[in-house]
Amino acid sequence: MANINRHNYSTKLIDFSEGRLSERDADELFAFMEENHDLLDEYLSMSNAVMPILSQGKDVFIEKVRLKKVVFEGEEFDEFSWLCVARLEGDASTSELSELKRICEKPVGLSNEAALFNRVKLLPENITYPNKKSLYRFDIVGNQRLRWYYAAASVAAVLLIFMIPVWRDHQQVSVIARTSAPIEQNLAIKLSSKSSSTEVHVDNRLAINRSQSSALKIRSTRVNGLNMAEASQPKLERKAVARSIIEVAELNPIRPKVVINNPNLSVMTPRLIKIRPIVVKSTPSNYLTVGEFLAEKVSDAAGVDQKQVKKARGEARAWEYAQAGISGIARIFGFPLKVDKQYDAEGNLKKISIDTKLLAVSKTL
Amino acid sequence: MNTKEYNLCVDLYADNVYRFILKNIKDEDKAKDVVQDSFEKLWVKVGEVSFEKSKPYLFSIAYHTMIDLIRKEKRLVGMEAAPSEDMSHSEHYSDINELLHRAVQQLPEIQRNVILLRDYEGYSYEEIGEITGLNESQVKVYIYRARVFLKTYIGSLETVI
Numbered sequence: 001m002a003n004i005n006r007h008n009y010s011t012k013l014i015d016f017s018e019g020r021l022s023e024r025d026a027d028e029l030f031a032f033m034e035e036n037h038d039l040l041d042e043y044l045s046m047s048n049a050v051m052p053i054l055s056q057g058k059d060v061f062i063e064k065v066r067l068k069k070v071v072f073e074g075e076e077f078d079e080f081s082w083l084c085v086a087r088l089e090g091d092a093s094t095s096e097l098s099e100l101k102r103i104c105e106k107p108v109g110l111s112n113e114a115a116l117f118n119r120v121k122l123l124p125e126n127i128t129y130p131n132k133k134s135l136y137r138f139d140i141v142g143n144q145r146l147r148w149y150y151a152a153a154s155v156a157a158v159l160l161i162f163m164i165p166v167w168r169d170h171q172q173v174s175v176i177a178r179t180s181a182p183i184e185q186n187l188a189i190k191l192s193s194k195s196s197s198t199e200v201h202v203d204n205r206l207a208i209n210r211s212q213s214s215a216l217k218i219r220s221t222r223v224n225g226l227n228m229a230e231a232s233q234p235k236l237e238r239k240a241v242a243r244s245i246i247e248v249a250e251l252n253p254i255r256p257k258v259v260i261n262n263p264n265l266s267v268m269t270p271r272l273i274k275i276r277p278i279v280v281k282s283t284p285s286n287y288l289t290v291g292e293f294l295a296e297k298v299s300d301a302a303g304v305d306q307k308q309v310k311k312a313r314g315e316a317r318a319w320e321y322a323q324a325g326i327s328g329i330a331r332i333f334g335f336p337l338k339v340d341k342q343y344d345a346e347g348n349l350k351k352i353s354i355d356t357k358l359l360a361v362s363k364t365l
Numbered sequence: 366m367n368t369k370e371y372n373l374c375v376d377l378y379a380d381n382v383y384r385f386i387l388k389n390i391k392d393e394d395k396a397k398d399v400v401q402d403s404f405e406k407l408w409v410k411v412g413e414v415s416f417e418k419s420k421p422y423l424f425s426i427a428y429h430t431m432i433d434l435i436r437k438e439k440r441l442v443g444m445e446a447a448p449s450e451d452m453s454h455s456e457h458y459s460d461i462n463e464l465l466h467r468a469v470q471q472l473p474e475i476q477r478n479v480i481l482l483r484d485y486e487g488y489s490y491e492e493i494g495e496i497t498g499l500n501e502s503q504v505k506v507y508i509y510r511a512r513v514f515l516k517t518y519i520g521s522l523e524t525v526i
Contacts, residue, residue, distance in 0.1 A: 089483075089508070117516050120519065121484055122484035122485065129382070129383035132376065136372050
């Protein structure tokens with residue numbers, strides 16, 4: 001009892017109200033209050049009053065929405081994404097934009113997602129190609145002139161096509177026969193106008209009259225892998241012929257070259273064939289040229305009509321030259337050129353097509 | 366197209382083609398080679414391609430040359446490969462554009478191409494289709510997927526920035 005007095009009784013009362021007073025101290029407090037009625041009345045009046053309570057709702061963090069994480073998924077979110085992308089790409093219609101606005105208003109956080117979509121547009125970086133000069137192209141001539149060059153090139157091509165055969169005939173190009181040889185391989189016989197010492201032109205007339213030439217024959221054989229052509233007369237013994245025939249110099253097994261060593265000598269059997277250049281003053285057409293004679297004889301021996309072969313081959317070669325010429329011009333002036341060539345099974349040119357910017361030519365040979 | 370127009374193409378489009386290729390293969394020398402090859406091929410066809418069509422034609426050549434190069438080097442990871450889930454970001458980014466360009470590198474090949482053509486060059490869906498050989502719907506889908514990926518990528522980094 002002595003522990004509770006008018007100075008500390010209020011502390012004891014608070015302890016009692018919060019349940020922290022022991023039973024013994026509570027009895028002591030009750031006894032004290034009964035003895036002091038004024039204090040008891042004061043306590044009773046206070047306990048009936050409403051105790052003030054601090055408000056918990058006034059100071060709040062108002063941006064909780066920003067902190068929340070929402071997982072968006074489902075069809076509606078897919079539609080939302082499509083609409084956001086459409087808006088970004090500029091494809092969204094007015095109604096789609098309204099729909100997007102409506103969707104954004106519903107779930108918390110979708111407007112943030114929409115804002116993110118608006119930021120995924122790339123801005124080009126300032127990157128430049130460092131060596132543009134290497135890419136430039138320059139005309140050799142002006143554009144107007146270039147057209148003229150195209151035309152000139154095409155005309156040149158046509159001229160090449162038609163002039164080369166003429167030129168070839170004039171020059172008596174030395175290829176005289178290309179045929180299936182009687183000795184398995186294709187035999188291309190080339191008559192050279194040059195000899196080791198002097199020259200005999202293929203156009204030179206020989207002291208062989210056309211009417212007499214049929215009595216003379218040339219036989220082709222293959223000796224030790226080489227193509228040989230030899231002149232012979234039916235009555236002549238082979239041994240005799242072998243010593244006095246045209247000398248055939250072998251360049252390769254496929255394309256032997258017939259060489260007349262010396263036109264002043266009898267290169268065939270001296271007693272039988274006089275091959276020597278002559279100056280034909282009258283009726284030159286009665287005499288064979290070197291080329292004609294050998295071509296005739298070699299093709300007789302090979303068993304083909306060399307005229308046909310010569311014609312086809314010559315035409316093919318002419319077109320090949322024409323194509324080469326046009327290709328060269330095309331390369332010089334830089335205009336497009338397309339060449340298409342078709343060959344037969346033996347490798348002979350059968351068809352050629354040349355297509356330039358201004359001219360397209362196709363020829364079946 | 367004449368030579369003058371061809372040279373104008375060089376002035377107008379060489380940078381664009383170079384940028385497009387460089388953003389894809391990340392190798393300056395190879396990107397230069399692709400640009401050089403593309404203009405060589407354009408020159409070969411200079412008589413057949415009009416000036417108006419030269420830009421998409423050029424991009425188409427460059428695109429296919431680049432694809433060939435990538436395939437040759439076995440760096441192609443598959444057109445339809447899923448985007449990389451790796452969105453780790455230890456680097457520090459100064460702005461959103463830098464972040465986006467980093468994100469673009471993580472896109473699958475085809476999505477990266479269509480998004481670069483769309484954003485860098487402003488091509489329509491149809492033009493992108495002509496360049497890449499896709500149809501318009503496919504282009505739209507790839508652009509959509511790329512946008513969603515980029516949005517997710519920068520969304521995951523927004524708090525870091």
